[in-house]
Amino acid sequence: MKIEFILNGETQTIEVHPARRLLDILREDFHLTAVKEGCGEGECGACVVLMDGKAVNSCLIPAGYLEGKSILTPEGFKKTPRGQILEEAFIEAGAVQCGFCTPGFIMAVESLLKENPNPTDAQIREGLSGNLCRCTGYQMIFKAVRLAVEKGEE
Template sequence: MENKIKFILNFENVEIEVSPVKRLLDVLREDFNLQGVKEGCGEGECGACAVLMEGDIVHSCMVAVGQVEGKEIITIEGLQKTPRYKVLKESFEDAGAVQCGFCTPGMIIASDALLRKHPDPTEEQIKEGISGNLCRCTGYNMIIEAVKIAAKRGDGLW
């Protein structure tokens, strides 16, 4: 059975007729063609499908689209429309924190959520903030450094 689900997606009001139990990940990729949201593990453990829901990081593979009724969802494509993204992107590049790129959208989403809560994070807060995201190529030291750089460069953005 399909329902009309209304929510805010990347700063725009959207409405979709869909089964409320369909995964948000699938709706974002299939119905809205947002390919920055990836399926990695499908179990909420790798972070490749990370999005912001009401400003908090969630794994979209674990969220039924019916749960987002009336809520704001921001994907990496939406974050790209903000000045925060430019700072994060450049910081990740400068720190060498990008290799294959599969985890990068989720890492940037997690970093944005972290920096909005802790604009001047400690290393422990950074580790905790990105802990739900796996990276098999780059290694976490460069990602931690990228977040430190972004925190310094983004003074006032978060």
């Protein structure tokens, strides 16, 4: 199946089986390895990307669903002003340890902040509830989100 979609702002066309996962296409065909496979079942958030501005688990998205969609990966997002703010906030807050889950968290934060630019602590927790981290204990990640919100207001 021939599929055309936008990837990090550029139109892409790929010949692929319609059931192939977006996660595999990103990693294997486009060499965008910030998206990780943690569980392969949509439970951990390590593979989160934005599809038409909304956070999705790329391990659950079949290629046939990509036609005409816009996909933003961590590699594309980090080049944006808010991507840079979030990266700095995660570093400053000590929210990065092993780093495996960090790209997925950052993409989930972007989805949250697009809908709610000034979330409460409860809204941050809810917005990131689909992402798992085995290292940080989450408090530093929540702190990074609050710090990013403050930096974005400057």
